[in-house]
Amino acid sequence: MSLTVVVLGREEKLVREIESYRGELIVIRICDEPAEAIAVCTVESVDVLLVAERRLLPPMEQIDNLRMQRTIVVLRDREATGENATPGLLEVADSMSMIELEASILQEQRGMEAYSELAPESGNTSFGxxxxxxxxxxxxxxxxxxxxxxxxxxxxxxxxxxxxxxxxxxxxxxxxxxxxxxxxxxxxxxxxxxxxxxxxxxxxxxxxxxxxxxxxxxxxxxxxxxxxxxxxxxxxxxxxxxxxxxxxxxxxxxxxxxxxxxxxxxxxxxxxxxxxxxxxxxxxxxxxxxxxxxxxxxxxxxxxxxxxxxxxxxxxxxxxxxxxxxxxxxxxxxxxxxxxxxxxxxxxxxxxxxxxxxxxxxxxxxxxxxxxxxxxxxxxxxxxxxxxxxxxxxxxxxxxxxxxxxxxxxxxxxx
The missing domain is CATH 3.40.50.300 (P-loop containing nucleotide triphosphate hydrolases)
Structure with missing residues (x-):
């Protein structure tokens, strides 16, 4: 099962790593601005939005909208702690290998599917x-x-x-x-x-x-x-x-x-x-x-x-x-x-x-x-x-x- 990816940020090295890995990740677009990336993800129902720099990270409302349409937002950052401090955002270290990145994305996708199946209609999604x-x-x-x-x-x-x-x-x-x-x-x-x-x-x-x-x-x-x-x-x-x-x-x-x-x-x-x-x-x-x-x-x-x-x-x-x-x-x-x-x-x-x-x-x-x-x-x-x-x-x-x-x-x- 292939995963379509939009890369936000001109990181040619990152794109080459994804393409040379030849795994499930397939880059379909490289965008310079968050607005362009959001538009592409919305129109084409992209699986992953890969943000190369923290300064390019979209606002919280847009991250939520992407999550609602089942698009995973991934931030590669050297200061990533490995903990998802922002719900709906997967933060990974920029030194992470492609095989580890793909595994993290697949795990996040499985978690998103389980979340949508178990969440009640009322919005009650967690225990107190x-x-x-x-x-x-x-x-x-x-x-x-x-x-x-x-x-x-x-x-x-x-x-x-x-x-x-x-x-x-x-x-x-x-x-x-x-x-x-x-x-x-x-x-x-x-x-x-x-x-x-x-x-x-x-x-x-x-x-x-x-x-x-x-x-x-x-x-x-x-x-x-x-x-x-x-x-x-x-x-x-x-x-x-x-x-x-x-x-x-x-x-x-x-x-x-x-x-x-x-x-x-x-x-x-x-x-x-x-x-x-x-x-x-x-x-x-x-x-x-x-x-x-x-x-x-x-x-x-x-x-x-x-x-x-x-x-x-x-x-x-x-x-x-x-x-x-x-x-x-x-x-x-x-x-x-x-x-x-x-x-x-x-x-x-x-x-x-x-x-x-x-x-x-x-x-x-x-x-x-x-x-x-x-x-x-x-x-x-x-x-x-x-x-x-x-x-x-x-x-x-x-x-x-x-x-x-x-x-x-x-x-x-x-x-």
Whole structure:
């Protein structure tokens, strides 16, 4: 079985070694620039991209894309340690013989095949710390128009934390991050961007990712918060590939990873560039793909329902195969008339897609406004409110009403 190889870098000696070896490796193209090599690998479904110099190494997002199409990226470098610090990248010493190089590539290919066969569809690909079962990734998404997904995501995470779970919540909304604001935090450093930088530096330990987050006490529990970007212009700092890897690392050390994302899933940027370009909406799409559960928060009114139906149609077209659970929010007589839940369910069953409805949350603007004003979750401001009880049910937590109203909270950097 022959393996097609694209060599990135003008290393004539390397090409001569491959050709004189007469093994399974066959060089089909020599490229000077990463963009050219990526294009060739994408169009011709190349087996191996052999990078001759570290300075020519493609960005992490492109390495991930090549791995998804089953192209092995190999870096020959004199400083290679033999350990694959970057997932999807095989680093080998430039002194390695061709027979050893071929054996390493074949081993990597067999590992890639086994990986694709064993990996579940949910994206759960590894066991957690000390061999325990990894935690869950829950992504809160919704159509444009403020259906309340950030509020639901925050309070869902807070309820899980008070129930004793180890929780991390990430604000991955690249348009209008709001988790920090709802918690009364001022964080210009943007923990979510710091997390991406940590992963880009090939760090794979959860301690450094935890340290980039803020430890927040909620009621009798605590959770880690990765604050979002304070200005929308900083969206290139939040990279989809880096964030996906960070989430996978975090899930191996925490019981629950909650991700709040933007509503937009269009990936039209690729139409305006000759090469792979950063995509603002790629973060949302990547989080939807890797999540174990996707909660779609739908505003239960005459505007929110049609928007949600159209958004689900777009999701099926652009990112097929994702199972979505529906959470109706802002349910009330003023929005839907008498018997609001029954009316909304009838409308959804008549016009909406056949997705499972897992929750109905009442419209309580007064309580939500008080919570935002105080910079606290509902369990601290209105522990006996119907909205808080509904979110507890959504999270599968039995209500105890033990939280004291107005409980204090301290913020600190995670250690």
């Amino acid at each position: 710390a000390e061999g325990r079962q990894p935690g869950r990734i829950i992504c809160f998404w919704g159509a444009a128009g403020s259906p309340g997904r950030s509020t639901v995501a925050l309070n869902y995470a807070a309820e899980a934390a008070v129930a004793g779970q180890s929780v991390v919540i990430l604000d991955a909304d690249t348009y209008a991050a709001s988790i920090a604001i709802q918690l009364g935090m001022i964080d210009e450093s943007a923990s979510i961007a710091q997390i991406c930088r940590v992963v880009d530096g090939n760090a794979k330990d959860a301690a450094r990712l935890n340290a980039a987050c803020m430890a927040v006490e909620v009621g009798d529990g605590s959770m880690l918060v990765a604050t979002g970007i304070p200005r929308a212009s900083r969206w290139p700092e939040v990279r989809a590939a880096a964030l996906r890897r960070a989430v996978q690392i975090l899930r191996s050390h925490h019981a629950l990873v909650v991700v709040d994302v933007a509503p937009y899933i269009e990936l039209d940027e690729q139409l305006t560039f000759d090469t792979m370009a950063p995509q603002r909406n790629a973060v949302t799409v990547e989080m939807l793909r890797c999540a174990d559960e996707v909660m779609m928060v739908v505003a239960a009114d005459s505007v929110g329902l049609p928007r949600a139906i159209r958004a689900l149609d777009e999701l099926e077209d652009r990112v097929p195969g994702i199972e979505v659970k529906i959470v109706f929010n802002k349910l009330g007589v003023a929005n839907s008339g008498r018997s609001p839940r029954r009316r909304v369910m009838e409308a959804w069953e008549r016009f909406g897609p056949t997705h499972l409805v897992v929750g109905s949350l009442p419209n309580d603007n007064e309580v939500c406004s008080a919570a935002i004003l105080a910079g606290s979750p509902l369990l601290e401001i209105a522990p006996k409110s119907s909205l808080r009880s509904s979110i507890q049910q959504l999270a599968g937590i039995k209500s105890t009403d033990s939280t004291r109203k107005g409980a204090s909270r301290r913020f600190e950097r995670s250690r």
